[in-house]
Amino acid sequence: MYLFSGLKEQLQSYLDASQVQEVEQAYVLARDAHDGQLRSSGDPYITHPVAVAKILASLHLDHQTIMAAILHDVIEDCEVTAEELTDKFGERVSDLVEGVSKLTQIKFRSREEAQAENFRKMMMAMVEDLRVVLIKLADRLHNMRTLGSLRPDKQRRIAKETIEIYAPIANRLGMYAIRQELEELGFAAKHPMRYRVIRDSVKKARGNRKEIVSSICNNIQSRLDTEHIVADVTGREKSPFSIYQKMLEKVGEKTKVFDDIMDVYGFRVTTDSEDNCYRVLGQLHNLYRPVPGRFKDYIAIPKANGYQSLHTTLKGPHGLHIEVQIRTTTMDQMAENGVAAHWLYKSGNDINRAEIRAREWMRNLLELQKNTGDSLEFIESVKIDLFPDEVYIFTPNGNIIELPKKATPVDFAYAIHTDVGNSCIACKVDGKISALSSELSNGQTVEIITAPGAKPNPGWLSFVTTSKARTNIRHFIKNLRRDDAINLGKRLLEKALGGVSIESVDPDIVKKVLKETRHAEFDDILAEIGLGQTASIIIAHRLDPKVETASHEKKEENVPLAIKGTEGMMIEYARCCHPIPGDPIVGTVSTSGGFILHRQDCNNVANHRAHLDKYVPVQWEKNIEGDFRVELRVDVVNQHGVLAKVTSLIADEGVNIVNIEIDAKDGTTNLLSFLVDVKNRLHLANIIKKIRLYDFVIKVSRHR
Known part of the structure; x- marks a missing residue:
């Protein structure tokens, strides 16, 4: 019991005798469970949980937390179950120990994935009870103090994780002393030479x-x-x-x-x-x-x-x-x-300002958990959140919103409420209309303009800085991608079925196919077809075995799939040939999922007729709407004001100019290349016709 005596003295200074007795019982169980186990340094393993408990005792943590600290490795490393801990010490202590324990039973594809999932588990346990992360920080602090006995490569890996995750968490919880020691120990282990020189x-x-x-x-x-x-x-x-x-x-x-x-x-x-x-x-x-x-x-x-x-x-x-x-x-x-x-420093139920802020942060963690797809994405989002160099922005009502540096009005909108961010269409900064991508400065007043039915723009991901904004936009895109994938998959499957509606297929056959493919619902199959993960002809053959033969006999007679145009994430327009409505087109499934459309005369799909298994005949749907990118080339005489006149004419036609390049062919002529968004071939033809009217224009053509 000599190891426990120092901890016991600490505990007696602020805990009741009965509570110290309970901690002692936890020590006896942990000592016996870890009997024979040694640390990398050669010390008995029990020295580690006792040291962790001493760090927490110096902060006057309650007896349940101290007990959980002593027992924090018994589930993971010893033959002790959570049920045994519940029977002996109660549910609260058992929950704390489980929250700190790693996920040892699950096999992961990589160390990064395992670490990320363990981190997510710890953060979710922390949302339930803040003491979980305090135990984990004390555990990490003692491990860092005794890091010298490990291999240099392992020291550097643990030090990197400490500096990137655990020190910022301590900072987020306002624990400056622990944060500073974690940073110093991490720096010394990650960059020993630099540390010694400084x-x-x-x-x-x-x-x-x-x-x-x-x-x-x-x-x-x-x-x-x-x-x-x-x-x-x-x-x-x-x-x-x-x-x-x-x-x-x-x-x-x-x-x-x-x-x-x-x-x-x-x-x-x-x-x-x-x-x-x-x-x-x-x-x-x-x-x-x-x-x-x-x-x-x-x-x-x-x-x-x-x-x-x-x-x-x-x-x-x-x-x-x-x-x-x-x-x-x-x-x-x-x-x-x-x-x-x-x-x-407090007694009773007083809650300090740091704890109020920590609880707000934890509520945000819950929202992140719901909207992120996997552990690696979750840890990436939390990392963004852990390095806030704040700016303070005012709402029109005078409330203050804290945001990280380089935050934008979109970050501000999501900080107010997810629904405000999702329906945001514009903003006013200090009373003036401003770009949603503009960087906010301390003390500015921001007003968000919303519209019913508005949706997040995937392009916002290129400039938002907060994890809340990033996660919610990604969540929306994932749902949009799935909806588009289901719609496209349905149309591809119905085409493979020879125009037969999926709703008319026998429900019993559909159930059989679901069982064979191990899917919960038919939408999952349709999504896989739309994303290019499953061939439509294979599912069509399962639904109707006659389909495959018919399709081989009538390959050239198949009715082309009608393309609606701007269908979100699922339709891509090939950058090599920029197809626009009115062009004869052919489609192929991309490696990342979705459809890529080419013009039929594009060099990259020159052999499409010889490989009908790879290409899908497609056509534009009637009355199609949207903006379609095309490259326009204009050979002009090199004289003053030429670029301004051509640019002005294009803009007057209601065309968005995406990019302009100028190639000085010789001293007298220039080649102007415009990347523009047009409605269709007729719209493009009108623009070309008007540009040709200028006397300085030598030639106008669409780049093929």
């Missing part, structure tokens, strides 16, 4: 800096004492990881990067009230000149993780930059411990 350079610079830091501290303290403001002033040394991050930002600048970063001095002023924070700020701005644009008020507008503080940068003695954080003692405690401050 650490040694900091040590060399430290001697010269002590006097400067001490002098500035005394100046600030003296000024505050004179004004009778009770405050504590401390100088802070930058950590090797934060120096490294700053150096990465400055790569490419013609400057002594390390020296410049070391010339920035950090100080923290803690005082007793919010009012005094602003009084301190006033005194500091009188003492040293503030640097314009470098003041941030996180007290009035806290960060996404609940962090509160005033940040200002000043020009100190000898022109040195001084970065100062001003906060109350309570804010300082919250900044260090975040959601854990709920247990460390």
Whole structure:
């Protein structure tokens, strides 16, 4: 029991004797279950869960969390079941242990997929109970402290995961102290040489800096004492990881990067009230000149993780930059411990600001979970969410919405509500109509204009930054893709059946086919046909064995499939020949699913008549509507204003110009290439006819 004695002393300082007794029972079970197991370092395995429990005990976590920390590996590594834990320690402890345990029973195709699924499981368990992630962070922290016994490649892999996922999660939960230690240990393991160089350079610079830091501290303290403001002033040394991050930002600048970063001095002023924070700020701005644009008020507008503080940068003695954080003692405690401050400094049911923000974030995680297709996509979305360098945007009513840097009005729309994002068609930024892709800045007021029946644009994915916007747009596209796939699959199958409607097929035969193909519903089969994953002729033959023979006999007589034009994700128009309504066309199924349309005279489908198994005869549907891309080439005499006149004429015809290229053929003539969107061949013919009327035009043609 010698291992437990140190933990027991910690627990007795804040837990009841009966609760300490329960923790001791959990220790005995874990010790016996891990008996004979060793860590990579050669230490008995039980040393690890006890160390994890000690980290959590330092934050004054409740006895159930401490018990779960001690037991967190028994389900995964020992012959102990969740039912046994429930019987001995209750359902809550068992649920916490299960939330932290990995998915060892399931086989995955790759390590990345397994890690992603384990991460998703942990995040969903965290939504149920925040203590799950606190145990996992403590577990990761101790593993990082003892990483030295592992192979270098394994150290680097674990360190990368720690820096990319676990440190940002600690930051999102407002746990600055744990985040900083995870980052430092991760940096030391991932880039050992860089870490040592920066650490040694900091040590060399430290001697010269002590006097400067001490002098500035005394100046600030003296000024505050004179004004009778009770405050504590401390100088802070930058950590090797934060120096490294700053150096990465400055790569490419013609400057002594390390020296410049070391010339920035950090100080923290803690005082007793919010009012005094602003009084301190006033005194500091009188003492040293503030640097314009470098003041941030996180007290009035806290960060996404609940962090509160005033940040200002000043020009100190000898022109040195001084970065100062001003906060109350309570804010300082919250900044260090975040959601854990709920247990460390509060009692009863009080919930701190960091915990309120964490719960909001977790509600967003639930929405992500519902809309993402797989674990890898989920982890990608959460990663985006874990690195918010915030901007604060106002709604027309004056409410503040926090968004990551480079966020757009579309991100803002989805942050208000999913339905607002889905039906967004335009926006006003500070009262002026603005592009949906424009980058938002701090303090702007954004109004979203919506329309009933409007749908997300797949093109938004190229500029949105928040995981909520990205996930909801992707979710819509997936549903759109499936609907289009079902419609296309139905038409292909009915064509393969010789024009017979699917609804007229015997339901018993349909049930038989579903059983044979192991599908739950016929729409799944139709979707596979539409996506090119299943040949329509095979399903048609299952539904009616006579179909295959008939199709071979009448291949040339088949009625072409009518193409409706802009059918979302399922119809692609070949870029090699740009078919438009009125052109004779032929279709082929793409490798990624869907239909690619070519003109029949396109070189890429020259052998389509010899390979009717690969190509499908298609035709344009009557009264087709939409915009179709085509390349128009105009040979002109090289003279002033030619491009403007041709461009103006095309625009006047209601045509969208996608791209323009100019090729100077010789000194006297130019070739103008326009990529434009037209309605059909007649529309194109009218444009060509009008361009030919210009006397400077030598030749107009559609590029084939």
